[in-house]
Amino acid sequence: MLIYDTRYRSLTFQVIAALVLALSFWFLGNNLIQNLRAAGLNISYSFLGETSGYDINQVLIDYDSRSTHLRAAIVGILNTLLVAFFACITATIFGVIAGVLRLSNNWLVAKVMSVYVEIFRNIPVLIWIIIIFTIMTAVLPGPRAFRGDNATASMVLDLFAFTNRGIYIPSPHFESGLFDSAVQNWLLVIAFLVGSFFATRRVSAWATAKQEATGVRPSTFWINLAIWFVPVILLMLIMGLSWEVPALKGFNFAGGIKVGGPLIALWFALSIYTGAFIAENVRAGIQAISKGQTEAASALGLRPSRVMNLVVLPQALRVIIPPLISQYLNITKNSSLAIAVGYADITATLGGITLNQTGRAIECVLLLMLFYLTISLLISVVMNTYNNAVKLKER
Amino acid sequence: MSELAIEREIDRSKMQVSDEVAIQISGMNKWYGTFHVLRDIDLTVNRGERIVIAGPSGSGKSTLIRCLNALEEHQQGQIIVDGTELTSDLKNIDKIRSEVGMCFQHFNLFPHLTILENCTLAPIWVRKTPKKEAIERAMHFLEKVKIPDQANKYPGQLSGGQQQRVAIARSLCMKPRIMLFDEPTSALDPEMIKEVLDTMIELAEEGMTMLCVTHEMGFARQVANRVIFMDAGQIVEQNEPEEFFNNPKSERTKLFLSQILGH
Amino acid sequence: MSELAIEREIDRSKMQVSDEVAIQISGMNKWYGTFHVLRDIDLTVNRGERIVIAGPSGSGKSTLIRCLNALEEHQQGQIIVDGTELTSDLKNIDKIRSEVGMCFQHFNLFPHLTILENCTLAPIWVRKTPKKEAIERAMHFLEKVKIPDQANKYPGQLSGGQQQRVAIARSLCMKPRIMLFDEPTSALDPEMIKEVLDTMIELAEEGMTMLCVTHEMGFARQVANRVIFMDAGQIVEQNEPEEFFNNPKSERTKLFLSQILGH
Amino acid sequence: MSTELAFVRTEQIPPSPPPSSAIGPKKWIKDNLFSSIPNTILTIVTIWLIYTVLMVVVPWMANGVWNTSSLTECREVLQGKTGACFSVLSERWNQILYGFKYPVDSYWRPNTALILLAFAAAPVMFFDLPRKMLIFTAIYPFLAYWLIWGGTILGPLVALLGFVAGGFAFMRLSFKSFAAGFFGAIIAAFAVWIIGGGLIPETASENSLLAAVPSRDLGGFMLNLMLGVTCVSLSLPLGIALALGRQSNMPLIKGISVVFIEFVRGVPLITLLFVASVMLAYFFPPDSTVDLFLRVVIMITMFSAAYIAEVIRGGLAALPKGQYEAADSLGLDYPQAMRLIILPQALKISIPGIVNVAVGLFKDTTLVSVISMFDLVGMIRGPILASTEWNGVYWELLGFAAFLFFVVCYGISQYSQWLERRLATDHR
Amino acid sequence: ATAGTLDDVKARGKLNCGVTTGVVGFSAPNAEGVWEGFDVDVCRAVAAAVLGDSTAVEFVPTTPKTRFTALSAGEIDMLSRVTTWTLSRDADLKFTFVGVNYYDGQGFMVPQELGVSSAKELDGATVCIQTGTTTELNLADFFRSNNISYEPVPIETVAEAQQQYIAGSCDVFTTDASQLASTRATFENPSDHVILGDIISKEPLGPTVRHGDDEWADVVRWSYNALVAAEELGVTSANIGTLAESGSDNPEINRLLGKEGSMGEMLGLDADWAVRIISAVGNYGESFERNLGSQSAIGLARGLNALWTEGGLQYSPPVR
Ligand SMILES: Nc1ncnc2c1ncn2[C@@H]1O[C@H](COP(=O)(O)OP(=O)(O)OP(=O)(O)O)[C@@H](O)[C@H]1O
Ligand SMILES: Nc1ncnc2c1ncn2[C@@H]1O[C@H](COP(=O)(O)OP(=O)(O)OP(=O)(O)O)[C@@H](O)[C@H]1O
Ligand SMILES: NC(=O)CC[C@H](N)C(=O)O
Ligand SMILES: [Mg+2]
Numbered sequence A: 001m002l003i004y005d006t007r008y009r010s011l012t013f014q015v016i017a018a019l020v021l022a023l024s025f026w027f028l029g030n031n032l033i034q035n036l037r038a039a040g041l042n043i044s045y046s047f048l049g050e051t052s053g054y055d056i057n058q059v060l061i062d063y064d065s066r067s068t069h070l071r072a073a074i075v076g077i078l079n080t081l082l083v084a085f086f087a088c089i090t091a092t093i094f095g096v097i098a099g100v101l102r103l104s105n106n107w108l109v110a111k112v113m114s115v116y117v118e119i120f121r122n123i124p125v126l127i128w129i130i131i132i133f134t135i136m137t138a139v140l141p142g143p144r145a146f147r148g149d150n151a152t153a154s155m156v157l158d159l160f161a162f163t164n165r166g167i168y169i170p171s172p173h174f175e176s177g178l179f180d181s182a183v184q185n186w187l188l189v190i191a192f193l194v195g196s197f198f199a200t201r202r203v204s205a206w207a208t209a210k211q212e213a214t215g216v217r218p219s220t221f222w223i224n225l226a227i228w229f230v231p232v233i234l235l236m237l238i239m240g241l242s243w244e245v246p247a248l249k250g251f252n253f254a255g256g257i258k259v260g261g262p263l264i265a266l267w268f269a270l271s272i273y274t275g276a277f278i279a280e281n282v283r284a285g286i287q288a289i290s291k292g293q294t295e296a297a298s299a300l301g302l303r304p305s306r307v308m309n310l311v312v313l314p315q316a317l318r319v320i321i322p323p324l325i326s327q328y329l330n331i332t333k334n335s336s337l338a339i340a341v342g343y344a345d346i347t348a349t350l351g352g353i354t355l356n357q358t359g360r361a362i363e364c365v366l367l368l369m370l371f372y373l374t375i376s377l378l379i380s381v382v383m384n385t386y387n388n389a390v391k392l393k394e395r
Numbered sequence B, C: 001m002s003e004l005a006i007e008r009e010i011d012r013s014k015m016q017v018s019d020e021v022a023i024q025i026s027g028m029n030k031w032y033g034t035f036h037v038l039r040d041i042d043l044t045v046n047r048g049e050r051i052v053i054a055g056p057s058g059s060g061k062s063t064l065i066r067c068l069n070a071l072e073e074h075q076q077g078q079i080i081v082d083g084t085e086l087t088s089d090l091k092n093i094d095k096i097r098s099e100v101g102m103c104f105q106h107f108n109l110f111p112h113l114t115i116l117e118n119c120t121l122a123p124i125w126v127r128k129t130p131k132k133e134a135i136e137r138a139m140h141f142l143e144k145v146k147i148p149d150q151a152n153k154y155p156g157q158l159s160g161g162q163q164q165r166v167a168i169a170r171s172l173c174m175k176p177r178i179m180l181f182d183e184p185t186s187a188l189d190p191e192m193i194k195e196v197l198d199t200m201i202e203l204a205e206e207g208m209t210m211l212c213v214t215h216e217m218g219f220a221r222q223v224a225n226r227v228i229f230m231d232a233g234q235i236v237e238q239n240e241p242e243e244f245f246n247n248p249k250s251e252r253t254k255l256f257l258s259q260i261l262g263h
Numbered sequence D: 001m002s003t004e005l006a007f008v009r010t011e012q013i014p015p016s017p018p019p020s021s022a023i024g025p026k027k028w029i030k031d032n033l034f035s036s037i038p039n040t041i042l043t044i045v046t047i048w049l050i051y052t053v054l055m056v057v058v059p060w061m062a063n064g065v066w067n068t069s070s071l072t073e074c075r076e077v078l079q080g081k082t083g084a085c086f087s088v089l090s091e092r093w094n095q096i097l098y099g100f101k102y103p104v105d106s107y108w109r110p111n112t113a114l115i116l117l118a119f120a121a122a123p124v125m126f127f128d129l130p131r132k133m134l135i136f137t138a139i140y141p142f143l144a145y146w147l148i149w150g151g152t153i154l155g156p157l158v159a160l161l162g163f164v165a166g167g168f169a170f171m172r173l174s175f176k177s178f179a180a181g182f183f184g185a186i187i188a189a190f191a192v193w194i195i196g197g198g199l200i201p202e203t204a205s206e207n208s209l210l211a212a213v214p215s216r217d218l219g220g221f222m223l224n225l226m227l228g229v230t231c232v233s234l235s236l237p238l239g240i241a242l243a244l245g246r247q248s249n250m251p252l253i254k255g256i257s258v259v260f261i262e263f264v265r266g267v268p269l270i271t272l273l274f275v276a277s278v279m280l281a282y283f284f285p286p287d288s289t290v291d292l293f294l295r296v297v298i299m300i301t302m303f304s305a306a307y308i309a310e311v312i313r314g315g316l317a318a319l320p321k322g323q324y325e326a327a328d329s330l331g332l333d334y335p336q337a338m339r340l341i342i343l344p345q346a347l348k349i350s351i352p353g354i355v356n357v358a359v360g361l362f363k364d365t366t367l368v369s370v371i372s373m374f375d376l377v378g379m380i381r382g383p384i385l386a387s388t389e390w391n392g393v394y395w396e397l398l399g400f401a402a403f404l405f406f407v408v409c410y411g412i413s414q415y416s417q418w419l420e421r422r423l424a425t426d427h428r
Numbered sequence E: 001a002t003a004g005t006l007d008d009v010k011a012r013g014k015l016n017c018g019v020t021t022g023v024v025g026f027s028a029p030n031a032e033g034v035w036e037g038f039d040v041d042v043c044r045a046v047a048a049a050v051l052g053d054s055t056a057v058e059f060v061p062t063t064p065k066t067r068f069t070a071l072s073a074g075e076i077d078m079l080s081r082v083t084t085w086t087l088s089r090d091a092d093l094k095f096t097f098v099g100v101n102y103y104d105g106q107g108f109m110v111p112q113e114l115g116v117s118s119a120k121e122l123d124g125a126t127v128c129i130q131t132g133t134t135t136e137l138n139l140a141d142f143f144r145s146n147n148i149s150y151e152p153v154p155i156e157t158v159a160e161a162q163q164q165y166i167a168g169s170c171d172v173f174t175t176d177a178s179q180l181a182s183t184r185a186t187f188e189n190p191s192d193h194v195i196l197g198d199i200i201s202k203e204p205l206g207p208t209v210r211h212g213d214d215e216w217a218d219v220v221r222w223s224y225n226a227l228v229a230a231e232e233l234g235v236t237s238a239n240i241g242t243l244a245e246s247g248s249d250n251p252e253i254n255r256l257l258g259k260e261g262s263m264g265e266m267l268g269l270d271a272d273w274a275v276r277i278i279s280a281v282g283n284y285g286e287s288f289e290r291n292l293g294s295q296s297a298i299g300l301a302r303g304l305n306a307l308w309t310e311g312g313l314q315y316s317p318p319v320r
């Protein structure tokens, strides 16, 4: 018998597996075809080119109800990436602070941080999103409360308005920009910042060279500070920077930048929830570095801050970063809960309104999965590259 | 117990002990919580002295030498290292740590840095040595411990014996005036023990002040000026190695020696 | 190298070698990927023979004996174990594995099972022995390796030497006609080596066919009929133990023996 | 080298108590709260923070009103004071726990099922308990199904009998070969199911002991618990199979497992739930309706199986290769080696990881509210907050939901930590 | 679950009927958890006709988003939930609207204090809408054609919309005017909110079944028509007993109540089908009054939904 021969055994099993697989695919596919035929439906992606007919409240690119469903999907993708990006940043900040403080030798702070971690880790993120959204909508005042002589709410510093529809902050404008379009002016500012970045790199290279030559590392803090701020501020002044302060006009605040309630709820909830997990990773990463390493470094006479920077962190990061990256993936996936608060991410546009208005359930869900799969593949490529790059050399 | 080190012929005449005091401990007491680990320790070590500390497990040997460079703090008594008193003053601690090198049982090399970087790290950041000079000095000491060719490898790629020798070189790069060893060979395979002991003997020959917690009695016989026997947090006996081994005075020491030399 | 085993007086007359062939390897070649580990191995082992395989690290000793019970497959040549040819036929492989016992350097006991369960597992599931009988047989062999009282402990609670003896008993419970040992004592402390070698000598006395990769030259001298020396995947030299040790023919063997007996 | 070095201590120094600076609460406070200036500031800020939070929460909780029948009434009772309207909890208690459609006179059924769950889970969670208790664990799913869904007992009974027959056939045949046992078991089980299913009279569920409850009527926290327990238990075997498949050296089987695992882990659970709610029905044969609960269970099970598979893969990888080789050299075949040697060890190592997946999964059961099932969150967001009486009580409801989840999840994660510690010492 | 829905339902002994997650007056569970409402009555009518038991209904709450998938996936046998009959739903989503049980149009509700009197004054307003509805699309059209801007707040259920609206996180709530009225009726102070006069669309709401099962569509269609016909003919739940017993002079009544002809058989039902419907839920007018009209908290006028004889649009094809 074939399965008794090691050479053919695995082949036999694989053929059986292939048959079972093919059979189940055939079964599912056949059901699908039959069901679709019975319902008079067919699979087609042409709806993507049709007019969407609905409006979206947060768009990063030009979009209105005459745009296509495809464009609505792209709006959604950008919104997903937007909230995921900001949530990754803030979650990392929360996580690192909480993780490090949890190891603090201040007992009270350490305990408070463990309470934070335990509370946030053990309650579903959906509940957090809803709670924060509820704070946004039910606790903050509506724009109406700012109106009239006996207004019950007022703007913070006359610059920021915290309303139940979102937070309005002043937006910068250039009066006498060097270019006509605002975008180009901003690109110039960004170009300056990029320039500053490279300049600080040069400064630290210079400091390192100096240290290598003389042994003393010159302090670069003030130089860097100047490099970061002076050119940009000068540029902005030249271009006539002015702030547009949000003001109540009609039903809503107008002017300034609006950060919508759903965005804030989602962003904040994802950050603070994932932050708790990241805190655990950070703590585990630091604890994974044996006490011997710290002792050896101290015994060599290194100061605590240097022990941290030169010995503990470089090693801890190798432990921390891989789980950190999977937390980023989790954030991206969890951002699909946007649907619970009406944030217009990809799940809400393509997987929500488009799906419902066109009835193209199968197509929309497939596209949706494709999008998330692509993201997760990209993230795992990044992770593998990183892991290979920092792997500790062993025998 | 490996007696390999004995094979090496050494020139005791080279090893000088001066009258200058390197370490002075008086009336030192330490507690872990309510547990009294070190009791009334009095010890004076002269410059150039090589002291071996022995004693049963848990007797406080490690704790004692870890107090000497402030890895542990003591609660009572005085420790003066190289003229500087160990207090909670951070400046003093820093000063003492840069004078005192330490080798751990598990080497504690930094696995993310090459051997060379391990050796230059502290000189560059603590002593503010220019990098070139630091590298030269590191190579010098790596040659001394006979592994200059491994300089660009990572600790994980070296054998245990080689790693311990790197650890010694790393300490030496700080030009310490005193070296502390905490069971430097007990995590090693027998062949590797010899490599490390050889390196330590060489150091001894150059007149380095050394405190060494070890059970390598061959090493003790060969290089120590003094053997200190600790039990239950106290120094129970101290003597020259020959006297100590051949003619132990206290009951506790006799028992310990009979166990340790017995098999 | 522990020569402890020599202290035991053994009765060589009991150890019989018959003419029957137990293992026949001819023209066997094996590659790992493109790396040629075993080259043209020809070897005939008679029933009751006790063969010691020696050679430098990486020479393919382990690979050779692992080929004998199909833990590794060979790519060329013929291996006939106990009259059954090792082919890719699973039935043959199963048959051979139940005839051939194997002891590993790291024992590989099953930590989640008691000693007794370790010993009865294979008889029950492979040989379909009734449980009661399997237990009786296991106890018999555990007595033989002198640890019947540990039967209900877990491997983690035993010392290394005891664990290795359990591993031997576990193999014996399958009533193998051939035993393979891959450096069975090299992970053990010196005292424990003796226990295990004693057990192996007893087995040898009973006429078990044995192939043993070991560097215990005392053991080789005492019980082996033949010593095989391997280098770079080839059998370089084989001879009776006395001849092999006192009068090695090839340069490679001489070099190896000088190293291994040198210290 | 002088002999004056020689020194012998003749009498022991008795241990003395440490100086007051080395112990006691004073030292503790100094070391742990005020060891440096930044630490002192941190401590003060933290104390102030805790104080502010408590000043808000404590009066709110303490003034809580428990027995009004609507928000307006509650506000009247409070008369402008801060205070919680916990009466929404007492008034809607049943809905929060059981959803709004589960028959009130049958609440004892899920309650009993929950209590019995403790007994069924105990032998799995605590290794010291007698193994005999596992028999009850095996019966439990069928019993619980019958208790919760009601209807004729014959259904679960036949299902159970099928498994028993399968197990029996397996034990009989697997002695010969695993494949025979495996397929024999499947055939035996199906035979029992088909014959048994045919024997159940059509009308059996009408005059049964327990009235049938359709799964659409399940809701509230009960639904979360049920989804959690069901999906985790179902995903275990699937996860094991996937983990083994991923370890396999057969490219096709490995490929299928890898693609499945990576696919499922790459998409959010929400999209899988969408699949369950809008797509899955198309993949079932025409004329068959599979109710939403079952479809959701299928998707969540797949989801958690992929995660569990990764955990178990870690456990398998942690086993030394020698264990596989030893099993091989004793002549055990693959199924035997897996069942007797590899899996018992790998699973034990993986338990803490599996528990973590279970906690995550349990939290994720709240997502079913997005596809309009009335789990705890769905109940709160839908019927309760929408009702005229309770429109506007957020904190009490959301806080209670958070509390329920916290209690369960924190409990489980404490258990998992206990287990981890125990396994660490256990692994001799 | 495509062909033979009628047989499926009979075999199952229960009708799966898709309703809203709670719109008082149309479909919402009362305090005892029993579903009530104008749309619910249609479900009950069908159940009464097919199964002879108006309580043999499994009500499946659906959101605007989930309703169509639930129907096309066969999870429900019919949808009776304020669903607008549109061409694309008919032709593209493949549903059959069996009639219009409520003629409606999209309206706006705003808080009184905003002082808005026309929808055209809503420039810049934040608007709560339910996603997956015609409302959403009409709204986009309306604002674009009037060249004014707005900010949509997409929401899934009326309940949520209500919360957001009350909390003031949207200025306007827009949906079918009848739903606005029903929502307003549940507010603490209904008079603080006005429903603007502007009706910006036609929303004929009606029960829906899948394409491709005409027998079932007929059953649902005529169960509904029976309600209207009964009102036209003056058959009420009060006189149905006597009429069913003794018959009537009007042959059409007799045909409807199974005294003459074999209408029931033609539908695959029995002769008493309509009798059961009327006894269970009354006629169209009774159901309207009970759930939406003056007897209810909502207090809607019949308006377009009056019988054609009274100037409305409700008109039953002849039972013949
Ligand atoms: N951080 C600590 N907290 C509390 N007790 C400690 C601590 N470190 C060590 N001890 C206790 O202090 C005693 C002395 O420990 P020490 O490590 O100095 O012994 P040792 O002589 O070096 O032993 P060994 O030969 O095993 O290394 C031991 O009883 C030990 O249990
Ligand atoms: N799985 C493998 N894949 C590739 N190469 C291997 C593998 N296993 C062993 N080798 C190589 O094959 C050679 C022979 O290995 P083997 O383990 O048989 O040596 P050995 O004689 O037993 O050495 P030792 O005394 O160290 O156990 C070595 O060079 C080893 O690196
Ligand atoms: N709001 C609703 O639930 C329905 C709105 C509208 N009548 C539609 O069918 O789309
Ligand atoms: Mg120690």
Ligand SMILES: [Mg+2]
Binding pocket: C061, C062, C063
């Ligand atoms: Mg080997």
